[in-house]
Amino acid sequence: MKKTILIFLFLICCQNFLAQEKLVDSLYGVMEVQTEVYATKAGEDLIVDLYKPEKSKEKTPLILFMHGGGFSGGSPKNPQEVKFARIAAAKGYTVGLISYRLTRKDQSFGCDFEAEGKIETFKFAAEDFMDAVAFMKNNSEKFSIDPDKIIVGGSSAGAEAVLNAVYNPELMFQDSEKYRDIKFSAVISLAGALVDVRYLTQENVVPGIFFHGTADNLVPYGSASHHYCENEQPGYLILDGSKSIVQKLEELETSFLLYSFEDAGHEISGMPFDHLQQVFRFLNSVVFNNQKIQSKITL
Template sequence: MRFYFLLCFFSLSFSTLAQELYLDDLFPAKAAVTETYAVKDGEALKLDIFQPAKDTARSRPLIIFMHGGGFAGGSRLNEAEVKFAQAAAKKGYVVALISYRLTRKEQSFGCDYKAAGKIETFQKAAEDFMDAAQFLISKKEQYGIDPARIIAGGSSAGAEAVLNAVYNDALMFANYETYENVNFSGVFSLAGAIVDARYITPKNAIPGVFFHGTDDNLVPYATAPHHQCDTNAPGYLILDGSKTITKKLKDLNSSYLLYSFEGGRHEHSGMPFQHLDAVFRFFKEAFFEGRRIQAEVLK
């Protein structure tokens, strides 16, 4: 009986030791805390912060995630992204799901909306994202955030804003020095694109994880018009999607993980729960440990 007890003890101890921070569920998730990170145009912009409970670490990686919705709708409270935030918190992350100005609310963001207006929309959303990042950095002691390990994430319109903020900062911000204290370890993009991949340089070629359908009808997978607009449409705007971005990252010797879904459309802007184990492993190895990984998965 004593031998059986010791065997069970050592088996449990080995199992506990085998679990890895940022990969396995090591903690319960705390209830979300809501903060207002800015007030713009009379609107309070809020974010929800998810944290691991019973975690003694004073400095933890942060994921800031921006929801989709065509800059007209969507919510930080959507079920899938809340589930993702709770899952990440259990692994030791702090996660912030953010709201931002929906400047196209009850208006079109399609081919009938002028291209210059689309770029301005990207700029305002990118600014909101960076303001949220600055706010969270200012609260690093309160929430146990490591400002050297921040992941910028987004879905659809949110991914467009985030990717433009990270890779097209020269196009998005009149004075990027405003955000010189904000540095990202990596990006997590679900069906996103940027204005111009030529602005990705060795300085801002941050590693990333990308999910995209090859036949996305709204946000281009490679390089194509936004919303597949005709050349004579007011909203004709060429964007560079996940395939083009990752090619640039490859050329610049940066790390990336690209999931391409053959024939997939914009549904791949949804949270890829069945692939999150690989996503979190890439976060840990490429973003935090600095391993050079260039990987593509065709589904």
């Protein structure tokens, strides 16, 4: 009788394991972080910290994430991003957390900083981001990643750089052909915005996941001035936030997942741990199973 019960319990455990989904559930241990230099600019090594699943025998999809910090601070060592990277790696992704040039270090990025300078700041960060993507794609065999399954994301300033690189390449790069071989599977934005949503077209559209507070006073939820600067101030620059981007994705019949947090501010740029399982289910459905999902959730 005891033996029968043990066999029964073993079969239940096996069924539960088989019911778990790769890239959705945590199935792997996580290897020690591996740090690589993807570029050296102005004497500074720019790095990517890689978190990989243990004992994965197949090439893994890549998530490349860019930290926030107003282009003046922040680090890929941020505990929130590291926790996210380990969660995603346990599900079967390789995750890269990147550093980039902090061109506004010890300087303002607010209303006293001219709009032209803000655009240049976006361009520098977008270039660093794309160079990191190119490095990972060119070394896909070394890192055992699938170069055709690249998901990218960022928080706050990092999200601005990533969104502009993905959706506004014509505005960001003098020679966008330099990155013509790079294709993205999806983009994740935590309180990010674009320079001009009109440049988001059928040619460069990819599915998007967006988290944004409707009362964000730094990065607009809809279309408004960055930091809500007044028209006469040097830093007056209209940006298109998550709501406006999603409206465009809807027009282009592209998948999206929008989390709108009523009356919340820029704190929504933090990692959305309470909603990550829905994020991974969206990616699994849209990126890996070619489903179309257009979902707006207001909290």
